[in-house]
Amino acid sequence: MASKNKNWEYAPSLETTDHINLKKKYDLFINGKWLKPTSKKHFNTINPNDEKHIAEIAHANHKDVDIAVKSARKAYDNVWSKMPANERGKYIYRIARLMQERSKELAVVESLDAGKPIREARDIDIPLACNHFFYYAGWADKLEYAFPNRKVSPLGVAGQIIPWNFPLLMAAWKIAPALAAGNTVVLKPAETTSLTALKLAEIIADSGLPDGVVNIVTGFGDTGAAIVNHPDVNKVAFTGSTGVGKIIQKAIAGTAKKATLELGGKSANIIFDDAPLDQAIEGIVNGIFFNQGHVCCAGSRLFVQENIADRVVRKLKHRMKSLVVGNPLDKNTDVGAINSKEQLNIINKYIKIGIEEGAEIYQSECNIPKKGFFCPPTIFSNVAQSSVIVQEEIFGPVLTIQTFRTVDEVIQKANNTPYGLAAGVWTDKGSRIFNLTTKLKAGVVWANTYNKFDPSSPFGGYKESGFGREGGMHGLSAYLKLS
Amino acid sequence: MKRVEVLKTYKIYSGGKFPRTESGRYYMAIDPKGNAIANMCRSSRKDVRNAVVSARKSLGTWSGKTAFNRSQVLYRIAEVLEGRKLQFVEELILQGSSKRKAITEVEDSIDRIVYYAGWCDKFCQIGSSVNPVSSSHFNFSTYEPVGVVGLLAPQESSLLGLVSLLMPIISGGNSVVLIASEAYPLCSITFAEVLNASDVPGGVVNILTGHYSELMPPLSSHMDVNAIAFSGLKNLKKDVDLNSVENLKRVRFYESSWNKKDAQGLHYITDFQEVKTTWHPIENIGGASSTY
Incomplete structure (x- = not known):
């Protein structure tokens, strides 16, 4: 489409x-x-x-x-x-x-x-x-x-x-x-x-x-x-x-x-102000919209350092405009169909909760096919650590965006979940990467990348x-x- | 005239201190003939919770130490225990052991501590891997401590059973809430004194005495305990399993006879480790591009 x-x-x-x-x-x-x-x-x-x-x-x-x-x-x-x-x-x-x-x-x-x-x-x-x-x-x-x-x-x-x-x-x-x-x-x-x-x-x-x-x-x-x-x-x-x-x-x-x-998971994807931003945006998109967000390790909680938050959100929205939602068999399609009616209902339920909780919603403008099960790529900003959509796994193309100032703050926020499957870290600073990858309580940590898999690479959660x-x-x- | 002996008051070990149980209750430890040998603290659910708080608080300090440093601290435990050998032998005899068996148990315990002291900075090298992924990424897997471990010490022994499970768990950087053998509790508290004198930070090991039936449920259902270790108490397994479901504790059950020489090994350490895998792009490896 x-x-x-x-x-x-x-x-x-x-x-x-x-x-x-x-x-x-x-x-x-x-x-x-x-x-x-x-x-x-x-x-x-x-x-x-x-x-x-x-x-x-x-x-x-x-x-x-x-x-x-x-x-x-x-x-x-x-x-x-x-x-x-x-x-x-x-x-x-x-x-x-x-x-x-x-x-x-x-x-x-x-x-x-x-x-x-x-x-x-x-x-x-x-x-x-x-x-x-x-x-x-x-x-x-x-x-x-x-x-x-x-x-x-x-x-x-x-x-x-x-x-x-x-x-x-x-x-x-x-x-x-x-x-x-x-x-x-x-x-x-x-x-x-x-x-x-x-x-x-x-x-x-x-x-x-x-x-x-x-x-x-x-x-x-x-x-x-x-x-x-x-x-x-x-x-x-x-x-x-x-x-x-x-x-x-x-x-x-x-x-x-x-x-x-x-x-399940509710994995954090963390962007620092020195991150290579264009690549980070791709990482955010791949993190949450890959496979319609039906990914247990999806980077569904985005944490952006406060001083670059506006820029990141602007760039992300721009990128979302170019995502093609539609027929999965079309080779142009980036985001396909939601797996089932049942799952679409669950996702829509959470989107409704997000709106009711007062979060700010943005959905990419795309023509959703009339038949079939589809959900446009969705992001929520202005969410709290306690928001339902931040705490619970949605298993759909829905991202929440939070900001942070310091390394310690984001580690605490990222780890503040019963889940521990994966995490992403985006920064140009090697020592900071290792600090975070060590302290994030998750089985897989992607640094300056996201959602990569390989038969030789162990996968599983905390x-x-x-x-x-x-x-x-x-x-x-x-x-x-x-x- | 015969000198009046100074008797020992057995207390619990929690957060690096030796308080009495908050409940004020006691139970009697008896020798095989049924004679009373000591008043032990009959710890409560609240004691368990306090101990978990201490264990969680100390986890960062202990797991954050260098593995080499942990190795030295464990070796120090062995040194201090060696110096206090006689006291443990006496306690074991008091609890019904023969002198020869008592000496063997203490010596085996010391050797087992030295064994795990040596593992602290080595197990990671054996179980870690650099994974040759088919994309332009550097990818490695290594161990991290699972966190706070609840340990139901083996019933049948006062010292060696406890040491055999506790040492691998702390050598890997975890902190522990340990419930001592109900029938043979004396050595656990005396061993706490050894730990306290061995540069093991307060709260890394917390030792409670009391009734298993009373302490196992709050420990195995506690939402801030990450794993449960126990051995021998097969009748408790189903309850421990069920209590562990809510926060998906890792439950490790052993049928080992701890007095055997081979009742030790790398896997007792790695059973209380999580495998963490880290990815990072490599710039232009072999002409291939990772894109990001």
């Missing part, structure tokens, strides 16, 4: 969809086969850009989950745990390669199903997902090097539940290290974004991975609960909201199940943003028993 700002009008450049293969109806991928759900239920997945139906997805119930867990256990006992580690690694390499070969298709399906701009799916989500498999494949026969003086062994069956914001990437973050460490997997994608996980199931079947090593069961919260509560699951890995993370923690209390939780790390050498320990 064209911007109202005439300088930024582009002719549409739509990605084609004729090359993608989608079935009308998807069953459950269990034990290497497509099984009809015993629930006999399917649900629709829609394109959030135009609310059109894409496919029918199976809704797994506790019986289906039980079948999946049993097949994962069988595969673990009979095949996967007995296979030499280097052979295990070669299967994971195969998956990475097959994903690379079909990356364009995966990108288009991701964009269709999740509403994310094709440019982001193509250049970020899918390559990172492929690379994650490639990276962890090589760890399979080198695990003992990562844990000096300890014996490593797999945990068994891993139950994994992933969110809708980076569907395939999250599947990769979960499956790749689990397999490399020698576990078998039952994975549940989010109900609004099952398709790329199901495409991955096809790739896994093509790779010749032994039956039952990876099982993909689709469904809703009840499906996830059945995985978490299944007595034969040894490991629970969850990415999603802090609220659900706590429910899971309660459910597995007192059991021997190992857990990693990758939860405090109520969850525990455990994904990615890198540190991501292995989540899937290993060390003794």
